[in-house]
Amino acid sequence: MHFEQQGTGETVILIHGLFGSADNLNNLGRHLASHYHVVRVDVPNHGKSPHWQQMSYAKLSLAIKELMDYLQLGHCHLVGHSMGGKIAMATAQAYPDSISSVVAADISPVKYPPRHDAVFSALHSTPLSELTSRNQALQHLIACGLDEGTAMFLIKNLHKGTQGFEWRMNLHGLQQAYADLIDWPTAQLRYNGPALCVRGGDSDYVTAEHRQAFVSQFPQIQSKTIAGTGHWLHAQKPEIFNRIVADFIGKHPIE
Structure with missing residues (x-):
C-alpha cells in the first residue's frame, strides 16, 4: 500500500x-x-x-x-x-x-445494508472525457442527487492526467468488492x-x-x-x- x-x-x-x-x-x-x-x-x-x-x-x-x-x-x-x-x-x-x-x-x-448505490451511479455517469474543470464534475454529482458535502469529498479523487480527467480510485474494483465491504x-x-x-x-x-x-x-x-x-x-x-x-x-x- x-x-x-x-x-x-x-x-x-x-x-x-x-x-x-x-x-x-x-x-x-x-x-x-x-x-x-x-x-x-x-x-x-x-x-x-x-x-x-x-x-x-x-x-x-x-x-x-x-x-x-x-x-x-x-x-x-x-x-x-x-x-x-x-x-x-x-x-x-x-x-x-x-x-x-x-x-x-x-x-x-x-x-450493513447497501447504501452507496446513488454514489456509484453518480460517479459512473460523470462525463470524464467532456470535463474541462473540477467544478463541472462537482455540479454533475450534485445534479445526480448527492449533497454538496459528499460531492466535494468525492471530487478529491478526480485527477487530471495527460489524457484528461480520471478517477484516481478503482471505481469498478470497488463496486465489484462492495458486497464484501459492507459485510x-x-x-x-x-x-x-x-x-x-x-x-x-x-x-x-x-x-x-x-x-x-x-x-x-x-x-x-x-x-x-x-x-x-x-x-x-x-x-x-x-x-x-x-x-x-x-x-x-x-x-x-x-x-
Whole structure:
C-alpha cells in the first residue's frame, strides 16, 4: 500500500473510509505527529495504492500487517474511519498481539445494508472525457442527487492526467468488492485489547442495536459521541475528534 509518514515515537496507523485517501485523516495525523510516528495509508483501490478486484477484510487486514512488517513495527495503534474502522477492527481481531489499541470512527462491527448505490451511479455517469474543470464534475454529482458535502469529498479523487480527467480510485474494483465491504464475516472473533468507538451524534452508522456486537467482539470497548456531527465527524469537529483520539491512545502506551 502507498503510505505517508510523519513524526516519531509509538506508531499510529490511520486508515480512511470508502472513496477516500490518505489525505482524509491528515488533520488528525498532524495533531498526533507531535508525539507519535503517524502512518497514513491509501487503502487498495484508492489513491496511489494498487488496484484489487477482491477486497475482503481478511485480505485488507493482512495488507496492514504486511505494512507493519515492512516498517519493522512490533506493535502499533490503529485508527480508522468508516470502512477504515472496519479494517482497523478486523486487523485487531486477526493480529491481536500486534495491535496496542484500536479506534473505530463512526462504524460498527456489523454487516450493513447497501447504501452507496446513488454514489456509484453518480460517479459512473460523470462525463470524464467532456470535463474541462473540477467544478463541472462537482455540479454533475450534485445534479445526480448527492449533497454538496459528499460531492466535494468525492471530487478529491478526480485527477487530471495527460489524457484528461480520471478517477484516481478503482471505481469498478470497488463496486465489484462492495458486497464484501459492507459485510462483516469476523463476528466470531474477539479483540481483548483497548478499543474505542467515536460516533457522530447525528449519524445512523452506529446505533443502539450495535451495542451487543461491540461488546461481544471488543470486550473493552468504550464509546464517545460528538454532538452535532454526522458520519464525517472528523471533518466537522476536528478539534474535538483529534483530542478524543489522542487522549485514548495516550492512555494505552505500547508495552
